[in-house]
Amino acid sequence: MEKFKNITDACVGIPKSHIDTDVIIPAARTKTIGQSGLGDGLFYNVRTSKHPDFLALEQFPKRKILVAQENFGCGSSREHAVWALKDWGFRVLIAPSFATIFYNNALKNGLLPLTISAELVEEILGEAHREDYRIEVLLEEQQLLVPNHSPIRFDLKPYYKQCLLEGMSDLDYIRSKMEDIKAYDQRRKEHLFFDTSLLVKN
Amino acid sequence: MVHKKRNIIDKIWESHLVAKQEGFPDLLGVDLHLLHEMTSPQAFEQLRARNIPFHAPQRSVGTIDHIVSTGNNRFWGKTAASKKIMQTFRDNCKFHGVPLLDIGSGKQGIVHVIGPELGLTQPGMTIVCGDSHTSTHGAVGAIAFGVGTTQVGHVMASGCLLIERPKTMKVAFQGKLGAFITGKDLILKLIQQIGTSGGTGYIFEYCGEAIRQLSQEARLTICNMSIEAGARAGLISPDETTFNYLKGRLCSPKGDEWETALRYWKSLVSPPDAHYDASVVVDIQESAPMVSWGIDPSQCIEIDRKIPALTDFTPQHRDTVQTALNYTGLRAGQSLQGVPIDYAFIGSCTNGRIEDLRAAAQLLQGKKKHPKVRAIIVPGSEEVQKQAIEEGLAAIFEEAGCEFRNPGCSACIALNEDVVPEGKRCASTTNRNFMGRQGKGAITHLMSPAMTAAAIVTGEIYDVRKL
Ligand code: SF4
Numbered sequence: 001m002e003k004f005k006n007i008t009d010a011c012v013g014i015p016k017s018h019i020d021t022d023v024i025i026p027a028a029r030t031k032t033i034g035q036s037g038l039g040d041g042l043f044y045n046v047r048t049s050k051h052p053d054f055l056a057l058e059q060f061p062k063r064k065i066l067v068a069q070e071n072f073g074c075g076s077s078r079e080h081a082v083w084a085l086k087d088w089g090f091r092v093l094i095a096p097s098f099a100t101i102f103y104n105n106a107l108k109n110g111l112l113p114l115t116i117s118a119e120l121v122e123e124i125l126g127e128a129h130r131e132d133y134r135i136e137v138l139l140e141e142q143q144l145l146v147p148n149h150s151p152i153r154f155d156l157k158p159y160y161k162q163c164l165l166e167g168m169s170d171l172d173y174i175r176s177k178m179e180d181i182k183a184y185d186q187r188r189k190e191h192l193f194f195d196t197s198l199l200v201k202n
Numbered sequence: 203m204v205h206k207k208r209n210i211i212d213k214i215w216e217s218h219l220v221a222k223q224e225g226f227p228d229l230l231g232v233d234l235h236l237l238h239e240m241t242s243p244q245a246f247e248q249l250r251a252r253n254i255p256f257h258a259p260q261r262s263v264g265t266i267d268h269i270v271s272t273g274n275n276r277f278w279g280k281t282a283a284s285k286k287i288m289q290t291f292r293d294n295c296k297f298h299g300v301p302l303l304d305i306g307s308g309k310q311g312i313v314h315v316i317g318p319e320l321g322l323t324q325p326g327m328t329i330v331c332g333d334s335h336t337s338t339h340g341a342v343g344a345i346a347f348g349v350g351t352t353q354v355g356h357v358m359a360s361g362c363l364l365i366e367r368p369k370t371m372k373v374a375f376q377g378k379l380g381a382f383i384t385g386k387d388l389i390l391k392l393i394q395q396i397g398t399s400g401g402t403g404y405i406f407e408y409c410g411e412a413i414r415q416l417s418q419e420a421r422l423t424i425c426n427m428s429i430e431a432g433a434r435a436g437l438i439s440p441d442e443t444t445f446n447y448l449k450g451r452l453c454s455p456k457g458d459e460w461e462t463a464l465r466y467w468k469s470l471v472s473p474p475d476a477h478y479d480a481s482v483v484v485d486i487q488e489s490a491p492m493v494s495w496g497i498d499p500s501q502c503i504e505i506d507r508k509i510p511a512l513t514d515f516t517p518q519h520r521d522t523v524q525t526a527l528n529y530t531g532l533r534a535g536q537s538l539q540g541v542p543i544d545y546a547f548i549g550s551c552t553n554g555r556i557e558d559l560r561a562a563a564q565l566l567q568g569k570k571k572h573p574k575v576r577a578i579i580v581p582g583s584e585e586v587q588k589q590a591i592e593e594g595l596a597a598i599f600e601e602a603g604c605e606f607r608n609p610g611c612s613a614c615i616a617l618n619e620d621v622v623p624e625g626k627r628c629a630s631t632t633n634r635n636f637m638g639r640q641g642k643g644a645i646t647h648l649m650s651p652a653m654t655a656a657a658i659v660t661g662e663i664y665d666v667r668k669l
Contacts, residue, residue: 077350108352158225170352171252174360177221177229181360184220184231185258191217192233193455193463194322196260199301199309 001110003167007064007091008136012056013128014068020075021102025084038080039087056128064091065135067124071095072113073102082109092137094144096121107160108170112137114144114154139164209476210439211370211405213469214345218328220362227366233327235357236313237264237300239291240617241332245355246294256298258361263322264295265303267312269617272580272607277305280619298358311583311609314338314551318422319585321451325440325467330357335551335633337428340437341421342444343470345405347435368405368434369479375410377487382666384561385420386553386631386650388412389427390492392484393500401433404480407472408438412486418447419557426552427633430499439471493538493663494635494648496526501635502648503538505665511535529637530645531627541663543647545628546577546604547640548654550614553631554582556589558651563595565655565669566602572661577604578620580612604658616641629657 029041046054066085072095073081082105085093093111096118106113114137124146127133136145139161144152162168174181208216221229235258242264249256256262269287271280279285295302303309309316313331317323317339325343329336332354339346349363357363375388393400406428413421421438428436438444445464448454455463490504501523503509509527512520512534527534532541548554548562559581571577579599581587587609590596599606613620614632616639622628624643631654632639635646647663656666 079350079352159223159227170364171248171356171359174229174356174362174364175254177362178360180221180229181231181257181362185361188218188231188233191326191466192261193324193459193466194234194453196263196301196322196453198453199263199303199320 001163001167001169004091004110004112004139004164006136006138006140008134009064010060010131010134011065011067011094011124011128012060012063012090013125014053014056014066015125016053017069018071018074019068021073021078021081022075024073024081029084030078030080036087038084039089042084042088062089064089065094065137066090066092067094067121067128069095069121069125070097070118072098073106074099077101077105079105079109082106082111086111094121094124094135107163110164110167112139112164116144116152116154120146120149120152206477207473207475209370209372209407209472209478210343210470211345211407211437214326214328215367217326218345227364230328230363230365232330232357232361232363233261234317234322234329235262235361236317236329236331236336237262237295237354238268238313238331238333239266239287240268241351241354242294243287243290244351245332245358246298248352248355249358254359256300256358259299259301261361262300263303263317264291264300265310265313265316266291266305267310267609268611268615270305270610271618272610272612272620274608276608284618306584308584308588311581311585312551312554312611314422314426315554315582315586318342318418318447319451319583321448321454324448324454324463325444326470330363334429335426337433337435338422338426338551340428340435341418341425342448343437343440343467345435345437348429369403371401371404371406371433372478372481373406373408373436374481374483375408375412376483376485377412377489379412379415379486380489382491382650382652383486383489384491384650384652385416385423386648387489387492388484388486389424389430390494390499390502390648391486391489392482393427393431394492394502395484396431396482398430398498398500399432400482401428401431404433406431406433406436407478408436409472413438414441414443416443417557418443419555422555423552427499430633440467441471491650491653491666493653494646495530495532495538496523497529497635497637498526499633499635499648501526505539505653505663508535508537509533538647538663539665542627542661543575543629543657543663544626545622546575546654546658547580547613547620547622547628547630547632548651549578549580549582549612550632551582551611552633553651554580554586554609556586558631559586559590559595560593562651562655563598565652565666566604566658567598569602569659571603571658575658575661577602577658578607578613579604580607580620581609583609602658613640615639616644622646629654629663
């Protein structure tokens with residue numbers, strides 16, 4: 001996973017709540033083996049039908065910050081929704097709330113979801129069309145800089161902060177604990193009472 | 203500060219901590235990793251791509267269950283796709299030294315049926331599989347849960363899982379078991395009461411006199427559906443019923459080791475005043491056999507009640523309820539008794555064990571299936587199948603006009619040839635009545651094996667207590 005770098009950018013605003021994973025990427029667009037190329041399927045149905053709430057996507061295809069209303073990412077636990085958002089180019093998501101599984105999937109894939117008040121989201125959505133309305137995300141400081149506001153601190157679990165800063169995946173972290181794992185395996189043996197080799201012998 | 207007494211979930215979790223760090227998920231050791239053909243190929247691929255060895259093949263076991271045909275001559279797969287998936291799985295197990303319980307070995311079966319059956323699943327263990335119904339194994343007193351394919355890869359690579367610790371919930375069943383009230387009825391009753399997300403973020407411990415009265419196999423049925431209540435896992439503290447069940451099984455400890463194991467297992471049992479983060483009581487004193495009427499397992503009722511009126515639901519829920527009723531072709535306020543069925547399925551990791559087949563056979567003995575019903579009975583494993591033949595159950599089914607097929611997941615997920623046709627109504631012992639689960643447009647009514655047997659005989663949803 002690549003390291004997360006601080007971002008200053010204008011936003012893509014989608015003034016809608018409860019955007020589910022099927023809207024983010026329709027199931028029919030997920031039938032690929034890999035994770036790249038899924039960006040083409042991002043918001044496919046609403047984007048191609050020119051749904052008025054989703055016009056900003058095509059209008060500002062290079063922006064890295066997506067802003068939407070509450071409960072973003074509800075629906076199925078499919079990781080494809082996150083992969084598609086990343087593949088499109090988004091690095092930060094801002095909403096008053098996220099669906100839990102989606103929130104975790106995002107962090108596991110290096111996409112930073114930020115929860116801020118509904119009033120502030122409303123304000124940002126009102127200005128999002130402006131190229132000069134730029135938001136700054138400072139990961140180390142856990143701060144969000146929004147025009148006309150003092151710095152806003154956002155919450156982030158220390159584990160995920162470290163993953164994003166170092167570009168570390170879950171598996172990288174697990175493998176950094178290999179010594180602990182070996183010691184644990186030895187300790188645990190005393191309480192294991194099954195022998196799978198019997199399965200193939202008999 | 204009052205000292206909090208640890209429950210069995212706390213004890214197992216804490217004894218499996220490999221690494222713990224403030225603000226980080228726990229790194230939890232996995233004692234047993236069960237693998238099947240459907241959720242493992244991409245995980246094996248991860249190992250290959252990063253050139254990582256399989257960490258603990260001796261603590262892993264594989265079987266083929268989801269996609270397998272239940273017909274004869276099924277070893278090589280009946281379609282090009284199933285053949286490819288099965289062969290890839292065999293190659294992967296062989297390459298990494300994972301014991302494979304293959305078709306025809308006498309030990310093949312649904313992964314959640316064979317674990318307990320072979321004595322692999324034991325109290326105090328952590329068990330993981332790339333399948334949501336892994337919670338089944340909790341019934342012997344283990345923490346067992348399903349994980350996604352990425353995490354299957356993590357377990358392959360390290361024998362560990364990175365996971366946030368869930369909270370604990372005590373689920374107490376109050377009252378005595380009535381006639382024909384089975385594990386299936388208790389768990390459906392719980393899900394009806396707390397909903398499909400009532401357990402989100404929790405591991406359940408099931409308690410109460412009714413649980414103690416239940417056989418080990420009935421307890422497996424209860425834990426199996428923990429996931430349908432949204433819980434991460436569900437378990438039951440082991441007792442004499444559990445120990446008697448495990449004694450003498452192929453992989454169970456023997457001799458002195460059995461005594462050592464027993465002492466350890468008993469030390470894990472929750473004390474009566476153990477602390478939990480939450481608790482719920484389910485009153486089963488007046489309960490009747492349960493049947494589902496909708497498209498999620500919480501949409502179910504006692505057979506002697508009626509589907510609730512739309513006004514009984516909160517306004518936000520009425521749309522969902524109406525969608526469910528439109529799909530199942532039923533009306534609010536209607537009774538389920540007498541609704542004609544086209545199909546019946548007895549099997550799956552919920553109710554595909556020998557006791558389930560015995561319960562059904564007892565009711566079908568000397569009777570014929572209703573002529574309009576196609577009844578499919580699929581044992582959960584080759585061992586269950588063998589026993590059913592030896593005990594004469596298979597003969598009873600066949601004389602009644604039912605099909606007794608080879609073991610696998612079968613019509614529970616309809617990935618093989620056992621598919622319920624569009625618009626057909628099926629009485630089913632499975633765990634999910636989602637739209638299209640048993641086939642596109644198929645309608646599923648979840649119920650116990652006894653209730654399914656009653657439906658087979660009468661051709662309709664029928665109160666087995668009146669048979
Ligand atoms: S029987 Fe059904 S629920 Fe159980 S493992 Fe197979 S497909 Fe899943």
